[in-house]
Amino acid sequence: MHSKDQICHEDYQKTADWLLSQTQHRPKVAIICGSGLGMLADALKCQDSFKYSDIPGFPQSTVQGHAGRLVFGELKGKTCVCMQGRFHMYEGHSLKKVTFPVRVFKLLGVETLIVTNAAGSLADSYHCGDIMIIRDHINFPGLAGFNPLNGPNDDKFGPRFPPMSGVYDKDLRKMAFDICKSMGLSQFVQEGVYCMVGGPNFETIAEARLLHKLGVDAVGMSTAPEVLVASHCGMRVFGLSLITNKVVKSYEDTESVNHEGVLEVSKMRSETLQSLVTELIGRMDINNNTA
Numbered sequence: 001m002h003s004k005d006q007i008c009h010e011d012y013q014k015t016a017d018w019l020l021s022q023t024q025h026r027p028k029v030a031i032i033c034g035s036g037l038g039m040l041a042d043a044l045k046c047q048d049s050f051k052y053s054d055i056p057g058f059p060q061s062t063v064q065g066h067a068g069r070l071v072f073g074e075l076k077g078k079t080c081v082c083m084q085g086r087f088h089m090y091e092g093h094s095l096k097k098v099t100f101p102v103r104v105f106k107l108l109g110v111e112t113l114i115v116t117n118a119a120g121s122l123a124d125s126y127h128c129g130d131i132m133i134i135r136d137h138i139n140f141p142g143l144a145g146f147n148p149l150n151g152p153n154d155d156k157f158g159p160r161f162p163p164m165s166g167v168y169d170k171d172l173r174k175m176a177f178d179i180c181k182s183m184g185l186s187q188f189v190q191e192g193v194y195c196m197v198g199g200p201n202f203e204t205i206a207e208a209r210l211l212h213k214l215g216v217d218a219v220g221m222s223t224a225p226e227v228l229v230a231s232h233c234g235m236r237v238f239g240l241s242l243i244t245n246k247v248v249k250s251y252e253d254t255e256s257v258n259h260e261g262v263l264e265v266s267k268m269r270s271e272t273l274q275s276l277v278t279e280l281i282g283r284m285d286i287n288n289n290t291a
């Protein structure tokens with residue numbers, strides 16, 4: 001490890017090599033679970049799991065609803081690795097730390113990243129409990145210069161100036177939509193734009209109105225850094241937001257959002273999300289590697 005914010009290729013490799021020595025699983029798909037959505041990992045068969053604190057070089061989860069375990073296993077016969085708990089910028093992690101697992105996944109052989117998050121809705125037509133397929137994102141910290149790709153570019157992972165148009169894979173979005181239809185979930189499913197803000201505070205009303213005007217459908221405090229690092233190193237990306245609250249946009253509104261409420265809604269919908277992700281992975285065209 002170099003300075004606090006610099007992580008070199010060997011650091012990612014060391015963690016990947018350690019994991020490869022501890023499990024026979026060779027995942028092609030990685031899943032990052034959002035707040036209260038860690039139950040997704042419970043669906044994996046033939047599990048090998050590791051506490052983050054036992055994995056060399058791994059950051060630690062500090063947020064309630066993020067268990068801090070990396071779980072390997074199979075979903076519908078496809079080998080996956082699942083982060084039960086992600087890292088956020090507001091926890092004090094550098095963005096290189098936040099995205100550290102994504103590059104480790106690349107070195108494990110992962111080709112597709114599935115991200116999930118809890119988010120508040122700005123779109124008037126959305127309801128609490130809706131599932132939003134992420135079509136695109138606005139990365140506010142990124143626009144302000146807080147980017148995990150800052151610093152010397154590691155050409156072994158990807159190019160200095162990666163494109164980000166079309167970052168959320170169109171075929172996977174379509175597949176997810178079709179699955180939702182066949183599961184009878186159409187009335188809860190949306191497709192829209194996720195916006196990452198730094199957090200940890202929820203939005204002021206003026207900020208909420210600004211985001212609404214900008215065309216943001218859902219706002220959260222994660223996802224964009226992991227997605228852009230995954231895309232930079234050539235992974236296919238799919239993302240889901242669970243709408244856990246409506247963002248307050250009116251000064252007359254007396255409601256306010258809190259993390260406990262977010263976790264409650266996540267819990268209520270986590271089984272549905274689990275079925276959707278499982279079905280999606282089942283339909284992906286993936287050949288398993290073996291150790």
Ligand SMILES: O=P(O)(O)O[C@@H]1C[C@H](O)[C@@H](CO)O1
Pocket residue numbers: 033034035063086088116117118119199220221222223258259262263
């Ligand atoms: O990890 P995610 O993005 O799902 O977590 C969201 C954003 C904050 O971390 C937290 C707020 O309740 O939930």
